[in-house]
Amino acid sequence: MKIGILDIQGSVEEHFEALRKLRGVEVSLVKNLGGLEKLDGLVIPGGESTTLSKLIEKFGLGKGIQGVIKRGGVVYGTCAGAILIGKKVFGEGGVAKVDEKVKPLGLIDIDVSRNAYGRQLDSFEAEVEVFLKGGAAKVPGVFIRAPIISRIGNGVEVLADYEGEPVLVRQEVPGGGVVVAGTFHPELTEDLRVYEEIFLGYSVTRI
Amino acid sequence: MTKGKTQRNTPKLKKGLAQMMKGGVIMDVVNADQARIAEDAGAVAVMALERVPSDIRADGGVARMSDPKMIHEIMATVSIPVMAKVRIGHFVEAQVLEAIGVDYIDESEVLTPADNKYHVTKSDFKVPFVCGATCLGEALRRIDEGACMIRTKGEAGTGNVVEAVRHMRIIKEEIAGLQELSGSAQAAGMKKFAKDERVPLALVEGVVVDGRLPVVNFAAGGIATPADAALMMQLGCDGVFVGSGIFKSSDPAVRAKAIVEAVMHYDDPNVVAKVSEGLGEAMPGQEIDELETKYAERGW
Numbered sequence: 001m002k003i004g005i006l007d008i009q010g011s012v013e014e015h016f017e018a019l020r021k022l023r024g025v026e027v028s029l030v031k032n033l034g035g036l037e038k039l040d041g042l043v044i045p046g047g048e049s050t051t052l053s054k055l056i057e058k059f060g061l062g063k064g065i066q067g068v069i070k071r072g073g074v075v076y077g078t079c080a081g082a083i084l085i086g087k088k089v090f091g092e093g094g095v096a097k098v099d100e101k102v103k104p105l106g107l108i109d110i111d112v113s114r115n116a117y118g119r120q121l122d123s124f125e126a127e128v129e130v131f132l133k134g135g136a137a138k139v140p141g142v143f144i145r146a147p148i149i150s151r152i153g154n155g156v157e158v159l160a161d162y163e164g165e166p167v168l169v170r171q172e173v174p175g176g177g178v179v180v181a182g183t184f185h186p187e188l189t190e191d192l193r194v195y196e197e198i199f200l201g202y203s204v205t206r207i
Numbered sequence: 208m209t210k211g212k213t214q215r216n217t218p219k220l221k222k223g224l225a226q227m228m229k230g231g232v233i234m235d236v237v238n239a240d241q242a243r244i245a246e247d248a249g250a251v252a253v254m255a256l257e258r259v260p261s262d263i264r265a266d267g268g269v270a271r272m273s274d275p276k277m278i279h280e281i282m283a284t285v286s287i288p289v290m291a292k293v294r295i296g297h298f299v300e301a302q303v304l305e306a307i308g309v310d311y312i313d314e315s316e317v318l319t320p321a322d323n324k325y326h327v328t329k330s331d332f333k334v335p336f337v338c339g340a341t342c343l344g345e346a347l348r349r350i351d352e353g354a355c356m357i358r359t360k361g362e363a364g365t366g367n368v369v370e371a372v373r374h375m376r377i378i379k380e381e382i383a384g385l386q387e388l389s390g391s392a393q394a395a396g397m398k399k400f401a402k403d404e405r406v407p408l409a410l411v412e413g414v415v416v417d418g419r420l421p422v423v424n425f426a427a428g429g430i431a432t433p434a435d436a437a438l439m440m441q442l443g444c445d446g447v448f449v450g451s452g453i454f455k456s457s458d459p460a461v462r463a464k465a466i467v468e469a470v471m472h473y474d475d476p477n478v479v480a481k482v483s484e485g486l487g488e489a490m491p492g493q494e495i496d497e498l499e500t501k502y503a504e505r506g507w
Contacts, residue, residue, distance in 0.1 A: 009228075011229070047230070047231070048228070055468070063325065080227070119288075119308055120224055121305075121308055123220045124214060125213070125217055125219060126212070143224060
């Protein structure tokens with residue numbers, strides 16, 4: 001399967017190096033609509049959500065990202081990527097006020113609060129319990145100025161949580177596409193199980 | 208990672224924040240209004256400082272850490288990471304910035320050095336550090352002291368990119384030089400380099416295997432145009448700092464946005480051409496030879 005990394009800014013190379021290790025996966029970096037058209041899966045990497053949001057809008061990439069899902073593909077947003085694919089984004093003031101600095105694409109029925117654990121001094125590493133097809137497992141979770149998924153809609157499945165908060169969620173959208181949002185960075189670890197679950201566990205038979 | 212335990216301020220987290228800034232532009236700002244303009248333009252972080260380098264050059268005198276009040280205001284205004292500068296070796300300024308809770312500290316040659324023998328022992332701090340370098344040895348000395356991000360020194364406040372280019376090329380050439388050796392000659396070469404540059408051999412070996420520094424490496428010092436930024440990206444930098452280049456130009460908001468877009472599409476001359484149109488005046492530039500003080504010569 002062909003998986004692209006949205007190559008605007010952020011942990012692009014790290015996702016690329018991780019996905020390259022998966023069997024049967026062809027990875028590429030994409031930064032224009034043409035590149036997005038050929039994909040079965042797309043990773044929106046960690047980075048700054050304000051920056052990514054502005055550049056997605058400026059270069060009209062939103063449609064191409066939606067196209068991946070419409071074709072039955074998988075879109076996986078990590079950290080900033082997770083912020084970008086939800087319905088609503090909240091800032092430091094909590095869920096009282098929508099953060100207008102980011103324009104989310106609304107691909108998955110979740111709301112996300114930015115920098116919800118605090119600043120860099122509050123960034124943390126912790127084990128995260130992931131509910132894989134083969135059973136529960138613990139994977140290393142790297143959370144950097146991470147957001148919190150503050151609401152999950154109907155049909156959104158929790159794949160992992162940390163201290164009661166969902167940190168990896170998945171929704172199958174009508175037509176067969178899959179959208180996954182995660183607030184931690186598997187690309188900064190050697191553990192590939194989250195990628196395998198997201199891209200190989202669910203989608204390989206479909207595509 | 209210890210099983211089941213939550214850990215903070217680990218090297219992975221410190222280096223990781225810089226990884227999230229890759230492919231982005233970090234902009235110098237001197238107040239909350241400028242910080243907002245930078246964030247709106249798509250900056251991945253802002254560097255809070257009292258005066259941009261070109262003003263420090265013009266004003267002369269001792270340049271120090273900024274007023275904590277100003278840094279607080281900037282932190283309250285923007286949602287992107289906030290960095291701030293300390294003088295070389297001034298570990299108490301670093302303690303102050305850590306107490307304020309900034310996201311990154313720049314131990315910077317742009318400020319007047321506070322210690323002519325020692326840099327800050329950066330591994331003692333919870334907040335990650337970025338440091339300037341002019342060559343591979345200097346970069347590795349800073350990393351050995353605990354820096355989690357490197358930037359070229361360039362020559363700040365000049366609007367002249369030549370020194371940033373020179374520093375980036377030197378780092379690349381030194382890495383390539385060690386990589387070209389083989390067998391026992393390479394082992395000896397790495398050992399000699401480590402000894403001459405006073406850095407651990409393991410750091411040198413890692414650089415030779417990876418073909419790059421073990422931390423994110425940005426360009427800084429003299430970047431004034433979208434083409435300057437794209438040049439540094441094509442030379443292999445992970446992102447760029449723009450200091451005086453934005454807020455000393457005639458239209459900062461427009462230029463800031465153009466530089467952000469040029470960094471994303473650094474390898475596409477059509478985009479760089481398009482974003483370079485009608486930006487107004489760039490900051491006034493200076494010849495390196497005519498400078499009274501070369502900031503890049505501060506630090507070692």
